[in-house]
Amino acid sequence: MVKISKLRIGNVKLENPLCLAPMLGVNCTAFRLMCHNYGAGLVYSPMIHSVGLVKAERNRDVWIDFVKEEKPIAIQIVGNDPKMMVESLPYIEPYADIIDLNFGCPDKDILGQKMGAFFSKHPEQMSKLINAVVSATDKPVTAKIRIGWDSQHLNQANAAKIVEDAGAAAIAIHGRTTKQRYSGNANWDAIKQVKDKVEIPVIGNGDIRTAGDARQMMEKTGCDGVMIGRSAMGNPYLFKRCEALLMKNKRLPDPTTEQKGNELLEFIELYHKIQKKVKFPELKQHAMWFCTGAKAAADKRRAIMRVKDEKKLMAVIRKEFKI
Ligand SMILES: Cc1cc2nc3c(=O)[nH]c(=O)nc-3n(C[C@H](O)[C@H](O)[C@H](O)COP(=O)(O)O)c2cc1C
Numbered sequence: 560m561v562k563i564s565k566l567r568i569g570n571v572k573l574e575n576p577l578c579l580a581p582m583l584g585v586n587c588t589a590f591r592l593m594c595h596n597y598g599a600g601l602v603y604s605p606m607i608h609s610v611g612l613v614k615a616e617r618n619r620d621v622w623i624d625f626v627k628e629e630k631p632i633a634i635q636i637v638g639n640d641p642k643m644m645v646e647s648l649p650y651i652e653p654y655a656d657i658i659d660l661n662f663g664c665p666d667k668d669i670l671g672q673k674m675g676a677f678f679s680k681h682p683e684q685m686s687k688l689i690n691a692v693v694s695a696t697d698k699p700v701t702a703k704i705r706i707g708w709d710s711q712h713l714n715q716a717n718a719a720k721i722v723e724d725a726g727a728a729a730i731a732i733h734g735r736t737t738k739q740r741y742s743g744n745a746n747w748d749a750i751k752q753v754k755d756k757v758e759i760p761v762i763g764n765g766d767i768r769t770a771g772d773a774r775q776m777m778e779k780t781g782c783d784g785v786m787i788g789r790s791a792m793g794n795p796y797l798f799k800r801c802e803a804l805l806m807k808n809k810r811l812p813d814p815t816t817e818q819k820g821n822e823l824l825e826f827i828e829l830y831h832k833i834q835k836k837v838k839f840p841e842l843k844q845h846a847m848w849f850c851t852g853a854k855a856a857a858d859k860r861r862a863i864m865r866v867k868d869e870k871k872l873m874a875v876i877r878k879e880f881k882i
Pocket of ligand 1: 580581582584604605733745765766767787788790
């Protein structure tokens, strides 16, 4: 049985070790808040480009979309210029409990700018960025990395030590290489090697689909926290299930279709209440994700895909989920 101690990152104490992974295009304010309400101990913002924060005034207003109810939150920035990263801090510090640095994004565009997972090839270069940010803020600074560039070049333990020595308060490790992007299995042995190498808290990430997986990841790797990405999409209830199993040793049942429908309605209500700007395509996308786990999910998704406005979306949801 895994022993869960309360995860502490710098001066930030988490209620539990369950983290919502940073996900661009997914983690809108309402989704983060719902995951928080359903038991996530820490939510991450999507990555925000540090240069964009400093220079793109109009977009800044769109990205800075944080509310106090979702705290504690880790706000993630990506970049490769220490000066720009430091200059971006004043825009996020008022909202962030933790500043997270992205060293794991495998997107072509980001790699082309020598950012994100570019550092999985050049881990020593992370030092100056982490150092600069740590020196410029009182908030705990964390880093999210991958296990290496490709399967021939796994360097996660070395990279984690670099992150620790540069002053980071914790490290999140996605158990895939940059070349793998999001495919194949996450390598939990590699996560264990990181845990064995560093003293700072380690948050394991990759392939947690169930509460049982969360518990197994902690047991197998010894990691201090777990981070859930894709399996949380349309499924904040996963955090309730993980919390029940990890903290109370209780197994919660699979959600019923009616429950999925009600959770979707709860999300839509929250979205309208909290989101700075209502974007129908975003709402519709979340609605499709919430179908996963319901009966005849593919039919439900197809019906939702066809709707063109919110009135029709609500009618389809009520019909499809029989609520
Ligand atoms: C749609 C999507 C967007 C993502 N955006 C980010 C991001 O902004 N920053 C980041 O560090 N990782 C990002 N990731 C990676 C996730 O945080 C996570 O590391 C990855 O999905 C593996 O976890 P999982 O197996 O639980 O999905 C993203 C992943 C997905 C699927």
